[in-house]
Amino acid sequence: MFLARLIYTSEVVEGFDQADIENILKVARERNEELNVTGMLFFNSRYFLQCLEGSRSNINAIYHRILNDSRHTNPVLLDYREIIERDFSSWRMGYIAETQNTRDLYRQFSPVSDFNAYRMSGDSCYRLLKHMAVSAPKL
Ligand SMILES: Cc1cc2nc3c(=O)[nH]c(=O)nc-3n(C[C@H](O)[C@H](O)[C@H](O)COP(=O)(O)O)c2cc1C
Numbered sequence: 001m002f003l004a005r006l007i008y009t010s011e012v013v014e015g016f017d018q019a020d021i022e023n024i025l026k027v028a029r030e031r032n033e034e035l036n037v038t039g040m041l042f043f044n045s046r047y048f049l050q051c052l053e054g055s056r057s058n059i060n061a062i063y064h065r066i067l068n069d070s071r072h073t074n075p076v077l078l079d080y081r082e083i084i085e086r087d088f089s090s091w092r093m094g095y096i097a098e099t100q101n102t103r104d105l106y107r108q109f110s111p112v113s114d115f116n117a118y119r120m121s122g123d124s125c126y127r128l129l130k131h132m133a134v135s136a137p138k139l
Contacts, residue, residue: 004056005083006063007125009117010048010075020071021095029092029139037062038088040133044098048072049117051129053086079122087130094136102132 021043032038037054050066052059067075088094096102098115107113108131109124117125 001055001057002082003053003084003086004059005079005081005086005126006052006059006077007079007122007129008050008063008066008075008077009125010050010072012043012046012048013071013073016071024071025093025095025139031062032092035062038086038091038093040088040091040094040096040129040136042096042098042102042129042132044102044115047115047117049115049125049129051088051126053083053088056082076118078117078120078125088133090138091133091136092139094133094139096129096132096136101135105131 025041028041032052032054035054035058037052037058039050039052041051042049052062054062102115105128106115109128110116110120112119120128
């Protein structure tokens with residue numbers, strides 16, 4: 001049972017609000033804890049960028065559920081690989097909202113100054129998430 005990491009991006013659907021985020025995180029944290037999955041979710045009110053770490057079969061199962069979730073659309077797999085250690089082992093599912101701190105980081109990893117993971121490499125998305133996670137509460 002190998003340790004693996006999956007990163008995808010997606011776009012929010014109309015009508016999505018703060019209560020939806022809280023609901024996603026609540027369920028995600030319960031489910032991820034059961035499955036020993038950890039990770040980080042970034043949301044800038046238009047796009048999601050999420051990293052899942054855990055066993056290959058568990059992150060695959062969660063990703064399939066996420067793909068069928070009608071609260072977002074246009075999911076694109078950005079990176080999948082086997083890893084030797086987790087980066088987000090202290091988070092069942094960390095959450096990062098857009099702040100001036102995150103805005104200051106986009107240009108470091110992207111050809112444009114706005115956040116748009118559809119136009120970023122998987123490696124850049126991974127590194128951006130790692131930088132942004134520094135300030136994420138351990139939840
Ligand atoms: C952007 C986004 C991120 C999500 N992240 C997770 C996650 O990390 N873990 C998880 O179990 N569910 C996550 N979900 C919720 C799943 O899509 C699904 O609603 C949840 O796992 C419950 O599935 P069930 O209704 O089949 O039990 C996420 C949903 C969205 C829209």
